[in-house]
Amino acid sequence: MNKKMKLKIFKISLFIIAIIILTIITIYLFPVMKNLSNKEGQIAFKEKVTNSGIYGLILLFIIQVAQIFLFILPGEPIEILAGMCYGWFWGTLFILVSSAIIATLIFLLVRKIGREFVYDFSDEEKIKKFENNKVFQNPKKIELIIFILFLVPGTPKDLLTYLSGLLPIKLRRFVVISTIARIPSIVTSTIAGANIAVGDWKKGALLYGVILVVVLLFIYIFNKFDKDKTTESVIKGIK
Numbered sequence: 001m002n003k004k005m006k007l008k009i010f011k012i013s014l015f016i017i018a019i020i021i022l023t024i025i026t027i028y029l030f031p032v033m034k035n036l037s038n039k040e041g042q043i044a045f046k047e048k049v050t051n052s053g054i055y056g057l058i059l060l061f062i063i064q065v066a067q068i069f070l071f072i073l074p075g076e077p078i079e080i081l082a083g084m085c086y087g088w089f090w091g092t093l094f095i096l097v098s099s100a101i102i103a104t105l106i107f108l109l110v111r112k113i114g115r116e117f118v119y120d121f122s123d124e125e126k127i128k129k130f131e132n133n134k135v136f137q138n139p140k141k142i143e144l145i146i147f148i149l150f151l152v153p154g155t156p157k158d159l160l161t162y163l164s165g166l167l168p169i170k171l172r173r174f175v176v177i178s179t180i181a182r183i184p185s186i187v188t189s190t191i192a193g194a195n196i197a198v199g200d201w202k203k204g205a206l207l208y209g210v211i212l213v214v215v216l217l218f219i220y221i222f223n224k225f226d227k228d229k230t231t232e233s234v235i236k237g238i239k
Contacts, residue, residue: 015066017062017066018062018063018066018067021059021062021063022063024059025059025063025081028048028052045084045197046197049085049086056085057094060078060081060082060085060094060098061098063078064078064095064098064099064102065102067158068099068102068103068106068158068161069102069106075157075158075189076189078095079091079095079185079186079189079190079193080189080190080192080193080196081193082094082095082189082190082193083189083190083191083192083193083194083196083197084193084194084196084197085193085197087190087194087197088187088190088191088193088194089190091190091193091194092183092186092187092190095182095186095190096179096182096183096186099178099179099182099186100175100178100179102161103161103164103174103175103178103179104171104175106161106162106165107161107164107165107171107174107175108165108171109165110162110164110165110166111165111171115127115166118162118163118165118166126159127159127162127163127166130159130163142167142168142169143169143173143177146160146164146167146169146174146177146178146181147177147178147180147181148181149181150177150178150181150182151181151184151185157178157182160178161178164178184214188207191207192205192207195207
């Protein structure tokens with residue numbers, strides 16, 4: 001069996017496992033999730049999560065592994081689910097730690113295997129477009145560029161995790177920078193999830209919107225004082 005066939009089998013297996021786990025979680029939590037608007041339903045939901053113990057964290061981690069490796073779904077639903085199950089603080093901490101672990105693994109694999117590993121798990125044309133873009137050719141600004149890309153909502157952060165292994169940046173600095181830059185996005189999702197868990201859908205959506213506006217305002221102000229227009233170049237460069 002050749003390498004491509006093994007990789008295809010691995011991807012399919014990981015995809016099937018993720019779908020099965022998502023189905024199990026949905027079946028397990030749906031009976032109580034539909035009653036989150038009342039106090040009894042909220043208590044029942046918390047009890048369900050508490051009773052799942054370490055297994056709930058393991059299942060959530062596996063889904064996140066599949067999400068980052070295969071890009072099968074956006075990260076926000078997982079972050080919202082983490083907020084619903086464990087509250088905004090512990091949910092955020094769990095997502096940040098697990099993202100850092102997975103990002104470290106991918107980074108090391110890219111450094112070990114090289115571009116072939118990146119091409120196997122992502123779109124080769126997109127990766128080459130990133131690599132050849134002038135915003136990634138300046139080693140002095142590469143850390144700032146990575147920070148901006150992980151901070152800006154809607155950028156392909158999972159693809160960027162693969163790409164970073166090809167860029168002139170040290171592992172420790174990449175993990176620290178990308179983790180810090182992820183915080184606003186993750187917090188918005190976990191806060192929304194935590195509010196949904198207590199039946200306050202409107203407050204969750206409002207807080208999500210407020211934090212999103214703050215992030216966009218920060219980027220706008222930064223761009224105004226950025227003489228080299230790095231932010232503008234970066235955002236244009238990923239389109």
